[in-house]
Amino acid sequence: MTSILGRAIEKGTINVSAVNIRDYTQNKHNKVDDYTYGGGAGMLMQAQPVYDAYQAVADKIGRKARVIYMTPQGQVFNQRMAEEFAREEDLVFLCGHYEGIDERVLEEIVTDYVSIGDYVLTGGELPAMVMIDAIARLVPDVLHNEDSAETESFSNYLLEYPQYSRPQEWHGKTVPEVLMSGDHKKIAAWRLEESIKRTKERRPDLYVKYEQMRAIYERLYKKKLLHMMMLESINAGTARVCAISEEGVLLEDMKSATYMLSATSKEAGAMLLAQLPEADQIALFVSHQHFLNPLVEEKTQITAPVMKCVQAVYTRGVRLPERKDIEIKCLDESYLSFVMEHYEVATGEEYIAERLQTGNIYGAFKEGVLTGFIGVHAEGSMGILVVLPEYRKQGIAVALESYLINRLLEKGKVPFCQIIVDNEPSVCLQQKLGLAISKENLYWYIR
Numbered sequence: 453m454t455s456i457l458g459r460a461i462e463k464g465t466i467n468v469s470a471v472n473i474r475d476y477t478q479n480k481h482n483k484v485d486d487y488t489y490g491g492g493a494g495m496l497m498q499a500q501p502v503y504d505a506y507q508a509v510a511d512k513i514g515r516k517a518r519v520i521y522m523t524p525q526g527q528v529f530n531q532r533m534a535e536e537f538a539r540e541e542d543l544v545f546l547c548g549h550y551e552g553i554d555e556r557v558l559e560e561i562v563t564d565y566v567s568i569g570d571y572v573l574t575g576g577e578l579p580a581m582v583m584i585d586a587i588a589r590l591v592p593d594v595l596h597n598e599d600s601a602e603t604e605s606f607s608n609y610l611l612e613y614p615q616y617s618r619p620q621e622w623h624g625k626t627v628p629e630v631l632m633s634g635d636h637k638k639i640a641a642w643r644l645e646e647s648i649k650r651t652k653e654r655r656p657d658l659y660v661k662y663e664q665m666r667a668i669y670e671r672l673y674k675k676k677l678l679h680m681m682m683l684e685s686i687n688a689g690t691a692r693v694c695a696i697s698e699e700g701v702l703l704e705d706m707k708s709a710t711y712m713l714s715a716t717s718k719e720a721g722a723m724l725l726a727q728l729p730e731a732d733q734i735a736l737f738v739s740h741q742h743f744l745n746p747l748v749e750e751k752t753q754i755t756a757p758v759m760k761c762v763q764a765v766y767t768r769g770v771r772l773p774e775r776k777d778i779e780i781k782c783l784d785e786s787y788l789s790f791v792m793e794h795y796e797v798a799t800g801e802e803y804i805a806e807r808l809q810t811g812n813i814y815g816a817f818k819e820g821v822l823t824g825f826i827g828v829h830a831e832g833s834m835g836i837l838v839v840l841p842e843y844r845k846q847g848i849a850v851a852l853e854s855y856l857i858n859r860l861l862e863k864g865k866v867p868f869c870q871i872i873v874d875n876e877p878s879v880c881l882q883q884k885l886g887l888a889i890s891k892e893n894l895y896w897y898i899r
């Protein structure tokens with residue numbers, strides 16, 4: 453592999469290796485296929501070599517990985533799936549050939565059946581390469597410009613605007629004037645307008661979704677302190693509309709599998725909740741109005757304890773001062789037991805391990821000693837904030853949160869957090885840092 457992925461492999465950011473199923477055959481002629489029972493055209497890959505090849509890979513990885521079987525019978529691959537797969541540590545792509553693979557081994561090892569489109573190829577290798585390319589570019593540090601994967605095309609519901617390089621004139625065509633103006637605001641406005649125009653023309657289906665999201669965004673923005681989590685999910689391009697009406701909206705943040713409901717009346721809420729998936733598929737639900745809670749409890753089957761929160765939002769957009777005497781660093785998985793020892797977590801150790809693995813927890817070190825930490829939750833809010841008792845009242849929480857706010861601002865995000873009602877120390881901290889606090893409550897249901 454060359455260029456971007458080649459460099460990422462060289463740097464060790466990603467690792468791709470091919471396993472030849474033929475190396476695992478027990479047949480003396482190296483055969484891996486045979487006739488199908490019941491007759492029919494073509495040959496079928498047999499269970500044994502596929503299973504042994506899989507076992508060898510599983511032993512090497514040393515933990516359970518998702519096994520994606522490339523097949524035209526699978527779910528059609530899209531950007532949302534690429535984002536989901538990019539969060540996995542390991543992926544196994546099983547590529548079939550001939551007429552397919554013996555069903556029995558598929559039943560035992562495959563976790564995902566994926567197609568790259570409604571056409572039939574001779575094997576799964578090209579589809580696997582297409583998927584690897586789409587997934588790898590979403591892995592942090594694979595692309596040079598950190599943000600370019602996040603801020604482009606499908607991620608925010610619009611196709612990319614046209615771009616130009618030198619020379620300024622080519623074949624009698626000149627580069628649009630505004631791009632040479634140096635006025636970044638004007639350039640951004642022009643690009644947005646072009647993106648909209650292009651999406652409308654080339655992908656009317658996407659444009660409809662974009663318009664719907666924009667309308668929802670505008671409605672929710674009227675109470676932005678209450679709705680910032682929903683707004684940020686839309687901004688990140690990870691929101692999916694489950695149900696919508698004139699009086700409310702039910703969104704799923706696909707990255708964190710969090711359902712979020714806001715409605716103006718109980719009746720409107722009931723209508724939206726009718727679109728909710730099976731109760732056991734819902735692990736996290738956030739209700740934005742108290743009168744919706746009985747309905748939410750009934751629908752999700754999650755009852756008390758409910759976390760009653762207010763939302764604090766850093767709306768100012770200006771960077772906060774950072775302290776030089778406290779070193780703040782991203783914590784890796786080796787800090788799992790430390791974090792678990794000091795942070796009471798409702799969502800379990802696995803969740804914290806995932807947050808550490810994905811670089812979402814930061815530690816404050818004073819003279820080399822870890823004194824506390826802060827993190828970003830899966831749905832984007834700041835949290836996981838702990839300062840060890842012996843280091844309290846030294847401004848460490850302020851330093852940690854200021855640091856995190858600045859990093860989030862750099863990524864174009866609006867920093868926000870949830871405060872459990874009556875947590876006075878947290879309210880004080882948020883006010884000190886200049887966060888605005890919602891007057892209304894949010895209600896968290898955690899299974």
Ligand code: ADE
Nearest residue numbers: 522523524567568573579
């Ligand atoms: N194998 C053959 N055709 C395929 C397709 N369209 N997608 C994934 N795997 C395949």
